[in-house]
Amino acid sequence: MRRQTVWTALVVGVVCLAALWPALRGPRGPRSTPSFVLPDLSGKVVRMEDLRGKVVLLNLWATWCPPCVEEMPTLQKLAKKMAGRDFALLAVSEDEDPSKVGPWIEKHGFTFPVLLDARGQVGADLGITGYPETFVIDRQGRIVHHHVGFRDWVEPAIVAALERLMDSGEWALR
Numbered sequence: 001m002r003r004q005t006v007w008t009a010l011v012v013g014v015v016c017l018a019a020l021w022p023a024l025r026g027p028r029g030p031r032s033t034p035s036f037v038l039p040d041l042s043g044k045v046v047r048m049e050d051l052r053g054k055v056v057l058l059n060l061w062a063t064w065c066p067p068c069v070e071e072m073p074t075l076q077k078l079a080k081k082m083a084g085r086d087f088a089l090l091a092v093s094e095d096e097d098p099s100k101v102g103p104w105i106e107k108h109g110f111t112f113p114v115l116l117d118a119r120g121q122v123g124a125d126l127g128i129t130g131y132p133e134t135f136v137i138d139r140q141g142r143i144v145h146h147h148v149g150f151r152d153w154v155e156p157a158i159v160a161a162l163e164r165l166m167d168s169g170e171w172a173l174r
Contacts, residue, residue: 031143033058033137034122035047038116039115039116040114040115040116041105041114046115052141053139054139055087055139055162055165056088056090056135057090057136057137058122058134058135058136059133060128060131060133061131062093062094062131071132071152072110074151074152074154075110075112076109076112079112081154082162085166095118133148133149157173
């Protein structure tokens with residue numbers, strides 16, 4: 001009986017290590033953002049590669065996700081705060097029924113660009129694990145920051161880090 005317990009514990013340990021390995025390896029250098037082409041709510045096509053030269057905050061979300069719903073007002077405030085700068089905020093809805101997204105956005109009064117990805121391809125390409133997930137992308141199209149879960153995107157430290165990235169190309173969240 002004891003031998004079976006040891007083997008079970010060993011197998012569980014190996015499975016856990018395999019699942020956690022990417023996080024345990026430590027930080028990797030910036031990776032490039034996958035290229036994508038998605039329609040916005042009006043049907044206009046947005047190409048990620050057309051945003052090179054700007055700092056981009058790419059947020060993946062869904063209308064049925066409570067933390068996403070809570071986070072959206074902070075994205076609206078950030079979009080207003082960064083208006084007129086070399087900054088783009090893209091909220092990629094991964095709702096399976098895109099017909100619900102426009103009315104939901106309108107009901108809540110959000111004015112930042114919302115893209116539709118009903119197949120979830122952008123999330124799959126980025127390897128997301130849930131919603132919301134947000135990526136900060138530098139002017140060269142490299143992901144310099146990845147955040148999982150809710151965040152208040154107008155916290156002074158985050159705004160300062162985004163401004164530093166726009167001004168000097170350095171990402172440092174302090």
